[in-house]
Amino acid sequence: MIDVGLSEFSRWLAATQVSHTIQTTEWIIPTLQTIHILSVAAVFSSAILVDLRIWRLLERDVPLPEVARRFLPTIWPVLFILLLTGSLLIIGEPRRSLLNTTFYLKMALLALAILLTAGLQRSISLSPNFWDRDRRRRMAGRFAATVSILVWCGILFAGRWIAYTQAG
Amino acid sequence: MHQLQDFISYFEDSALADNIRENDLLFPLIESVHVLAICLVVGSILVVDLRLLGLASIDRRVSRVTSGILPLTWSAFAVAIASGSLLFISNATKYLENGYFDAKIILICLAGLNMAIFHAISAKDLPKWENETTPPLRARLAGGLSILLWVSVVTCGRWIGFTMQVR
Numbered sequence: 027m028i029d030v031g032l033s034e035f036s037r038w039l040a041a042t043q044v045s046h047t048i049q050t051t052e053w054i055i056p057t058l059q060t061i062h063i064l065s066v067a068a069v070f071s072s073a074i075l076v077d078l079r080i081w082r083l084l085e086r087d088v089p090l091p092e093v094a095r096r097f098l099p100t101i102w103p104v105l106f107i108l109l110l111t112g113s114l115l116i117i118g119e120p121r122r123s124l125l126n127t128t129f130y131l132k133m134a135l136l137a138l139a140i141l142l143t144a145g146l147q148r149s150i151s152l153s154p155n156f157w158d159r160d161r162r163r164r165m166a167g168r169f170a171a172t173v174s175i176l177v178w179c180g181i182l183f184a185g186r187w188i189a190y191t192q193a194g
Numbered sequence: 195m196h197q198l199q200d201f202i203s204y205f206e207d208s209a210l211a212d213n214i215r216e217n218d219l220l221f222p223l224i225e226s227v228h229v230l231a232i233c234l235v236v237g238s239i240l241v242v243d244l245r246l247l248g249l250a251s252i253d254r255r256v257s258r259v260t261s262g263i264l265p266l267t268w269s270a271f272a273v274a275i276a277s278g279s280l281l282f283i284s285n286a287t288k289y290l291e292n293g294y295f296d297a298k299i300i301l302i303c304l305a306g307l308n309m310a311i312f313h314a315i316s317a318k319d320l321p322k323w324e325n326e327t328t329p330p331l332r333a334r335l336a337g338g339l340s341i342l343l344w345v346s347v348v349t350c351g352r353w354i355g356f357t358m359q360v361r
Binding site for chain 1: 225240345353355
């Protein structure tokens with residue numbers, strides 16, 4: 027049922043004027059993908075830098091709250107550019123993602139990454155030594171950082187994999 | 195030129211290259227690692243470039259920004275080179291014939307050259323200005339050029355996928 031609905035929706039979307047323009051103007055899709063990847067680079071690197079700081083692998087001489095303040099706020103506006111370019115890419119090639127399990131995996135991982143990042147940012151801004159109070163908190167912090175690294179890597183992998191699993 | 199061709203076919207004809215070419219999972223897998231590594235290279239180097247431009251991390255000395263960030267940049271760069279080489283040998287001849295691939299390699303070399311020149315010229319009197327919010331023009335130029343070059347590298351990289359049929 028859902029599949030049929032999505033298939034119908036994709037067909038309708040692909041027939042719109044915007045989609046037609048994106049499909050037929052040769053440079054639009056590569057350009058959107060390039061902006062999308064550059065934005066991924068900014069978001070991914072920001073998250074990873076903070077995660078690695080939690081593991082004390084980078085910027086050990088800088089307190090965690092400072093590192094988090096420096097990098098995490100960047101994520102939100104750039105995420106908006108990702109949403110915009112991503113949506114345009116879907117409009118241009120609806121079947122490529124809407125009928126593709128990998129795309130939904132990517133979106134599920136993205137939701138998880140957003141929750142993790144927002145949680146991390148909030149906990150640190152509410153109490154700067156939140157992840158440094160005792161041994162248990164430090165372990166919990168490292169666990170959260172590891173999950174965050176894995177989830178972000180999963181998003182990038184899934185993103186690349188959409189190209190290989192798209193419906194014919 | 196002939197020797198270069200022999201050298202390249204030696205790798206392209208290897209069992210490893212053959213595996214990457216023929217295996218359905220290997221190529222996308224290596225490619226994903228490559229994208230991941232490039233994202234870290236570009237994202238982390240951007241932190242340094244923005245500091246050189248005086249646009250971010252301005253409350254921190256330039257040398258402290260670089261020593262904090264560049265270990266990640268270099269590690270990711272090593273992974274990008276390793277994974278990129280594996281992708282390259284799987285179809286070396288076709289990649290070399292692709293203008294965007296050649297441009298990408300040249301642009302990476304230019305980014306390296308930009309960094310080397312910056313180090314050669316500016317590292318000497320770095321202690322004199324590295325505390326300032328806005329570094330001198332030559333440092334800002336190096337930072338701006340670096341952003342431009344890395345954005346172009348990513349652009350060429352994406353364009354390779356649209357101009358080359360690997361299989």
